[in-house]
Amino acid sequence: MTMTDILIKLLMASGTIFIMFNIAGLLTWVERKQSAVMQDRIGANRARIFGFKALGLFHAIADVLKMLSKEEFIPQGANKFLFNLAPYLSVVFALVGFAAIPIGDKLILGDRVIELQAANINVALLYIFAMMSMGVYGVVLAGFSSNNNYAFLGGMRGAAQMIAYEITMGAAIMGVIMVFNTVDLQALVRAQGAYMAGGWLPKWGVFVQPLAFILFLTAATAETKRTPFDLPEGESEIIGYFVEYSGMKFGMFFLADLVETVLVAALMTTLFLGGWQVPYLHPDGFYFPWGGHVALSNLAVVIWGVLAFFIKLGIFIWLLMAVRWTLPRFRYDQLMHLGWKILLPVSLANIAVTAVVLILLR
């Protein structure tokens, strides 16, 4: 590995973190504005710098300034080390998942081939799932170390929910793995570049595994602890695991929530919507099923791909936000019923049916 390789990797890694972090920060604004617009309101628009309001974008900055300047209170009898560690664990494990998300096709610069993926892990999917599972430690530790029974119960609730839905999530993607025969996300996205139905329909995960898509969407919403599955948090109504947190540590839990939303949206894009695949775009240009051909250079193809990835990411984020501001919260027994008695058997049935169909098609 030469110096240039390391430099490119560093650039890729920091670039990915920078972009995803900024998207997550922007989500505070998106969340406010989208909920406002869909409820016939205007939304936060008062924060201004030198008279500029910028559609209320400065509220994100105002929020951070407020969080940073607030007192960081540690309750008496709390385990200080774990109490301080928990929010960092939440954010870090949400962030490292992005390393394995492919955001573009391979870019050819001179004789150098760069995969637009921060870490080319051949078990990328397992890696991301491992990291998302680690997120539960943030929840449990926060509840456990606060020396507050309500926080403790909130942490337990959160842990039970996240474990319940993780199984469904894992089972839901089994179908996708079986169809595309790989756990390497870059290879998985490449495999989604194939076409079915006489070359008209791209072979995206959502078309070959529609049930898995719905299951994954549901389980992933539960995994990120967002409405209608926000029982672990329930900021003002049911006391959640971060009830004792204040200042920026509370802000970090909040941020972890949004980063996880972006991560889940990116994962859904990669698994079910063909990642950076643009319909009918091949490595050397567009080949339309009605016979047209537009030749494109490698750079143009890569730019199209990255653009497509972020547009799909945006669509999923929009969908997750719309779900959050539409559906009411589940009751806890309904949540467990849905997770263990409905989603898990359905996802297992999905695996069985997929397996049978794949053998029959072979």
Place this chain on the structure above:
Amino acid sequence: MEKPELQKYFDPNGPFAALRVAQMKRAWKQANRRKLTWWEETYIPSVVGGIALTSKHFFRNLTLHILHVFGLFKNTRAAVTYQYPEQPRPLALRARTRHRLTKREDGSPRCVACMMCETVCPARCIQITAAEHPDPNIEKYPAEFILDLGKCVYCGFCVEVCPEDAIRMDTGRLDIAEYSRDSMIYNKKRLMEG
């Protein structure tokens, strides 16, 4: 059930008949709830329907907001929001708001210090100091007229009772906020400024 007996419990011409009918319909609906079909039990149609509804609002309002930037469709509102301090909400014509003392043509108060408002005020927030008016036709005028808005209950009795139409509650000011109780006390000068 025979008709006379039914009439004993429910008189279709009696008071609140329509309300009773509505109540009975609702009770019937609750008692005879339709069993959900299998497809409805999955909650997929209601989830999709709900998201479709909110999305309809979202895209309609977003399109209108964007069109408003270009100065189009200004008459169709995209939000029901009033930007409150700058854009006050429209008030009903009869809304009782902060008081003012009306004036004669020469600018002096119309009040004749008859003490009617001070007497009728249930909150006892008005204090009038009467003085003799130089004009023999008018008899008295208020040397000082003190109205404590911190005590006022905005009942409007003072306006009702005034024989001279000297006090009105039509300034449209509702946002009376001060840093001290003392500055809530309005004297004649402040009340006449409007």
